[in-house]
Amino acid sequence: MNLDREKMLNLYENMVKIREFEEKARELMLGGKLAGFLHLYCGEEAIAVGVCANLNDKDCITSTHRGHGHIIAKGGNIDKMMAELHGKATGYCKGKSGSMHIADLNIGIVGANGIVGAGLPIAVGVAFAMRYKKMDNVVVAFFGDGASNRGTFHEALNMASVLNLPVVFVCENNHFGMSTPQSVHQKIKDISVRGTAYDIPGKTVDGNDVLAVYEAAAQAVSRAKNGQGPSLIECKTWRHYGHFIGDPEPYKDPEEQKKWLARDPIPRFAKQLIELNYATQAELDAIKDSVKEKIEAAVKYAQSSPDPLPEDVFSDVYAE
Amino acid sequence: MAKMSYIEAIKETQRAEMQRDPNVFIAGEDVGVMGSAFGQTAGLLKEFGPQRVVDTPISESAIIGLGVGAAAMGLRPILVIDFIDFMAVCMDEVLNQASKLRYMLGGQVKIPLVIRTQIGAGIGAAAQHSQSLEAFFTHMPGMKTVAAATPADIKGLLTAAIRDDNPVMFIEHKTLARLEGDVPEGDYVIPIGKADIKRKGSDVTILSWSAMVHKCLAAAESLAQEGINAEVIDIRSLVPLDKECILNSLGKTGRLVIVHEAVETSGYGAEIAAMVADQGFDLLDAPIKRVAAPFTPVPFSPVLEKEWVVSEEKIIDAVKSLF
Ligand SMILES: Cc1ncc(C[n+]2csc(CCOP(=O)(O)OP(=O)(O)O)c2C)c(N)n1
Numbered sequence: 262m263n264l265d266r267e268k269m270l271n272l273y274e275n276m277v278k279i280r281e282f283e284e285k286a287r288e289l290m291l292g293g294k295l296a297g298f299l300h301l302y303c304g305e306e307a308i309a310v311g312v313c314a315n316l317n318d319k320d321c322i323t324s325t326h327r328g329h330g331h332i333i334a335k336g337g338n339i340d341k342m343m344a345e346l347h348g349k350a351t352g353y354c355k356g357k358s359g360s361m362h363i364a365d366l367n368i369g370i371v372g373a374n375g376i377v378g379a380g381l382p383i384a385v386g387v388a389f390a391m392r393y394k395k396m397d398n399v400v401v402a403f404f405g406d407g408a409s410n411r412g413t414f415h416e417a418l419n420m421a422s423v424l425n426l427p428v429v430f431v432c433e434n435n436h437f438g439m440s441t442p443q444s445v446h447q448k449i450k451d452i453s454v455r456g457t458a459y460d461i462p463g464k465t466v467d468g469n470d471v472l473a474v475y476e477a478a479a480q481a482v483s484r485a486k487n488g489q490g491p492s493l494i495e496c497k498t499w500r501h502y503g504h505f506i507g508d509p510e511p512y513k514d515p516e517e518q519k520k521w522l523a524r525d526p527i528p529r530f531a532k533q534l535i536e537l538n539y540a541t542q543a544e545l546d547a548i549k550d551s552v553k554e555k556i557e558a559a560v561k562y563a564q565s566s567p568d569p570l571p572e573d574v575f576s577d578v579y580a581e
Numbered sequence: 582m583a584k585m586s587y588i589e590a591i592k593e594t595q596r597a598e599m600q601r602d603p604n605v606f607i608a609g610e611d612v613g614v615m616g617s618a619f620g621q622t623a624g625l626l627k628e629f630g631p632q633r634v635v636d637t638p639i640s641e642s643a644i645i646g647l648g649v650g651a652a653a654m655g656l657r658p659i660l661v662i663d664f665i666d667f668m669a670v671c672m673d674e675v676l677n678q679a680s681k682l683r684y685m686l687g688g689q690v691k692i693p694l695v696i697r698t699q700i701g702a703g704i705g706a707a708a709q710h711s712q713s714l715e716a717f718f719t720h721m722p723g724m725k726t727v728a729a730a731t732p733a734d735i736k737g738l739l740t741a742a743i744r745d746d747n748p749v750m751f752i753e754h755k756t757l758a759r760l761e762g763d764v765p766e767g768d769y770v771i772p773i774g775k776a777d778i779k780r781k782g783s784d785v786t787i788l789s790w791s792a793m794v795h796k797c798l799a800a801a802e803s804l805a806q807e808g809i810n811a812e813v814i815d816i817r818s819l820v821p822l823d824k825e826c827i828l829n830s831l832g833k834t835g836r837l838v839i840v841h842e843a844v845e846t847s848g849y850g851a852e853i854a855a856m857v858a859d860q861g862f863d864l865l866d867a868p869i870k871r872v873a874a875p876f877t878p879v880p881f882s883p884v885l886e887k888e889w890v891v892s893e894e895k896i897i898d899a900v901k902s903l904f
């Protein structure tokens with residue numbers, strides 16, 4: 262892995278940023294400050310960060326209901342994200358979206374999505390347009406293990422394959438679709454094998470190892486940009502919290518939870534950085550502190566922002 | 582009578598029907614181990630086992646398709662699609678299969694399935710988790726559509742839906758989950774197609790279904806203090822529609838306000854208004870009023886959502902505009 266120090270620390274900072282953003286969002290929701298559903302990305306940070314580190318601003322992603330991590334990793338503005346969670350006029354979508362539909366088309370975030378599996382075919386369309394316009398770019402479609410059982414997964418992979426489009430399908434296998442364990446919702450263990458059915462190379466990686474994810478994504482992205490078509494990457498991971506805030510998680514085995522918490526991608530990468538002399542603990546602590554400050558600033562920004570006006574209900578239904 | 586919540590009524594009714602008829606089973610996402618997100622099927626897996634309470638993959642087309650096939654074979658599936666918004670991804674199985682098979686096959690099969698799903702805004706769930714799409718299913722000959730506003734109606738209507746030999750859309754409302762009410766004990770069936778007069782009155786008929794019924798009742802109480810005595814009809818069944826109940830009420834009141842949470846354009850209120858204009862024109866002393874959501878998706882921001890959802894005040898204003 263030939264990443265320079267700056268890039269390595271960048272990976273670390275982004276993972277910490279996601280973690281701190283999510284912990285703050287959780288605290289705000291439990292404190293009654295946020296409405297709606299909140300699906301936290303804690304534990305899965307290495308995937309969004311490892312993948313998006315290979316993308317530029319013109320490359321695109323489609324995201325899921327668990328989208329905050331993807332958006333931050335792709336360069337999303339946390340002030341606007343936090344304002345959106347608060348339903349403020351200054352939020353990414355002027356308060357229309359909340360947590361589940363955040364997008365920033367200027368930097369290739371085509372959108373989070375409340376419908377499981379909806380992002381995959383949309384990614385195929387974005388890739389189609391990229392080729393149509395002779396752009397040298399790629400689309401990443403993030404989705405979960407549960408989503409891999411929807412028809413849209415199969416249709417999108419097949420279509421991307423036959424049209425040879427620049428899509429990287431990134432499956433975040435956190436081993437549950439809501440409460441349903443992977444072993445109950447599908448018989449395969451490695452979702453990457455499903456690529457075979459569509460003649461798409463499939464690869465399984467440790468989703469809690471940011472460098473492993475980075476490398477797999479680097480290969481898939483360069484394949485796509487070289488006109489060699491789509492890839493499927495499965496990242497094995499675990500969500501630290503429930504499906505959404507308020508989920509009592511009766512379905513999680515405490516032993517498994519413990520095992521996975523010990524594989525938390527952030528301390529794990531911190532250890533690597535220190536061992537390989539990329540940074541000292543003090544430097545990593547400083548990164549965390551500065552991230553925390555930015556998150557606090559985002560909350561202030563959000564909470565001091567104006568609400569939308571009642572008449573804004575009617576705006577943006579149709580293009581003028 | 583037993584006191585129970587809306588959610589408990591859903592759970593207990595399914596339990597009772599599963600005990601009564603071994604052909605009744607439940608299939609859907611997270612209905613088993615988790616007992617559904619709000620506990621609508623809690624404990625049923627333990628009682629009836631995994632053959633009758635099936636935790637499915639996230640494969641909505643296959644869930645409804647499974648129900649159609651199983652129903653054609655004589656079973657009585659209860660299929661759970663948590664939010665009505667997700668019905669969009671399995672519409673073929675509902676529209677072109679479940680609702681039409683019997684007719685297309687010249688009456689050779691019955692498709693006695695129930696699809697349990699929730700509508701409704703009000704919890705900040707935004708545009709893809711808050712819609713009221715019940716009207717979609719009223720545009721499908723062969724399909725029945727019912728909506729329950731109280732725990733008692735849950736029991737009576739869900740029992741009827743499960744025992745019905747036709748596909749039935751069973752519409753729940755997510756904001757009613759904790760609503761408590763008296764529920765009749767023993768066998769209790771509300772015939773599908775029977776409206777319920779939830780408040781008697783003589784000056785104006787306010788007609789609604791699902792959660793909006795409660796706002797209509799609250800509006801009626803306020804109106805009573807101003808001397809307007811409103812009758813509130815909960816139609817409970819959209820298809821078939823209890824036209825007789827509606828026309829009888831108009832015979833007394835001469836005024837009709839239709840209230841629903843769905844967007845006004847092509848909402849089911851339009852169908853009811855057209856029916857009344859056609860069959861009850863002579864009964865009317867004033868134009869028919871509709872109170873419904875504006876023609877926009879449901880916004881997230883609590884400020885906007887509150888503006889979007891029909892309020893008691895809007896109902897009151899609509900009623901007063903007729904006098
Ligand atoms: C089409 C559709 N079906 C069901 C749901 C309800 N739902 C939301 S998230 C979820 C689980 C998704 O599991 P997975 O794809 O593994 O993603 P994860 O939540 O684990 O990140 C379900 C069933 C939905 N939003 N859309």
Ligand SMILES: [Mg+2]
Pocket residue numbers: 405406407433434435436437438439
């Ligand atoms: Mg999952």
